[in-house]
Amino acid sequence: MSTLGKVIKCKAAIAWEAGKPFSIEEVEVAPPKNHEIRVKIAATGVCHTDAHAVNPCFKAGLFPVILGHEGAGIVESTGPGVTKFKPGDKVIPLYMPQCGNCKFCLSPKTNLCERISKIKTPISDQDLMPDGTSRFTCKGKQIYHFMGTSTFSEYTVVAETSLAKIDAAAPLDKVCLIGCGFSTGYGAAINTAKVEPGSICVVFGLGGVGLSAVMGCKAAGASRILGIDINTNKFALAKELGATDCLNPQDFKKPIQEVITELTNGGVDFAIECIGNIDVMKAATECTSVGWGSCTLVGVPAGGESVPVSPMKLIMGRKINATFFGGWKSVECVPKLVADYMAKKFSLDALVTYTLPFDKLNEAFDLMHEGKSIRTVLIF
Structure with a gap:
């Protein structure tokens, strides 16, 4: 029986309130409206950003909500005005939209889009569809969306500007990682830090994002890549993916930035922080070389904390920048990243x-x- 134009009942994970486990519920998913697409999610990754959204320390979102932003699936139906997608297309929902028409989308200087640049907290503020309403209900209650994607639901509805059509042969249980973790880390090295051939790099945090940053540093031609983590179980995989040295800060009496500076004859060329810890961000900045060292921040700290940086560190030639979705223009670049994965240019x-x-x-x-x-x- 066709579901076109009908409400679909399906399984979803609802966060009813902060700090509580997710509840698997039956939800109703309304049909897509103008320039919207309803997607049957096949696979979704679990990311720390989803954990942040239910962490009381962040006070980030509205409840009840369906989280999830690292998914992949198949178009079930399209709303009026949609011309670029059809039922059966394999797709990746995008928390970073790309309308293609605003001043940001038309500029090569940024991957932001006007649809996200006007909101205060991209992690939480895409909690309703563009018309200000939700497509989810459960037990008679409106359920909020999350980051414009809500992939913790068997069916979800996204705006046309927040979806990328991908290779029909792509394995959805792998390329879903391109929806967030891989793209963010890999792009942090290639697009934001702009790691140079022969350079020395350090990556703080060897989770999914950090290991993707390691792969990005290797792809950019770095000659030495240090991986930093207190979980030594991650070191073998980090080295397999390109790290040349792995260090546990707990093994040293000195601050890790001093250890790194000594090991690299004055500091690294590029540091990438993938944890979201203020002290680690400070360490990442301080272990970069005087004159040209660059620190790229990827992690998001809890509670709106700020990075304590001495102006003298910057006066001496160091730079600090940050990345959002790895600097990729989403609609345009996600299909290319999927193609590169299919061509075995990197491992997911x-x-x-x-x-x-x-x-x-x-x-x-x-x-x-x-x-x-x-x-x-x-x-x-």
């Missing part, structure tokens, strides 16, 4: 520690918090 498979049924979502978060997984992918 190595980042997937566990593949679990969607009902195991809470277990997936436990594995992440316990440091036992790089990425867990949930399958519907």
Whole structure:
């Protein structure tokens, strides 16, 4: 029986309030409206950003909400005015929209889009569709969207500007990582830091984003890549993906920035911070070389904390920048990243520690918090 134009009842994970486990519920998903697409999600990764959204320290979002922003699926139906997608297309929902028409989309200087540049908190503020309403209900209550994607639902509705059509042969349980973690880390090295051939790099945090940054540094031709993490179980994979040295800050009496500076004869050319810890951001800045060292921030700290940086560090030639979705223009670049994966230019498979049924979502978060997984992918 066709579902076109009808409400679909399906399984979704709802966060009813901050600090509580997710609840697997039956939800109703309304048909797409003008320039919207309803997508059947096949696979979704579990990312720290989803954990941030339910962490009381962040006070980031509205409840109840369906989280998830690292998914891949198949178009079920399209709303009026949609011309670039059709039912059956394989797609990746995008929390970074690309309308293609605003001054940001038309500029090569940024990957931001006007649709996201006007909101205060991109992680939480895309909580309704562009018309100000939700497509989700559960037990008679409106359920909020998340980052314009809400991939923790078997069916979701996204704006046309927040979707990328990808290779029909792409494995959705792998390329879903291009929806966030891989693209962010890989792009942080290539697009934002602009790592140079022969350079010395350090990556703080060897989770999914950090390991993707390691791959980006290697692809850019770095001669030496240091990986920093307090979980030594990640070191073998980091070296497999391109790290030349791995250091645990707990093994040293000196601050890790001093250790790195000594090991690299004055500091690294490029530092990439992928944790979201203020002290680590400070360390990442201070271990870069005088004269030209560059620090790229990827992590998001809790509670709106600020990075303590001495102006003298910057006067001496160091630079600090940050990245959002790795600097990729989403609609344009995500299909190309999928094509590069299909051409074996980088590995996504190595980042997937566990593949679990969607009902195991809470277990997936436990594995992440316990440091036992790089990425867990949930399958519907």
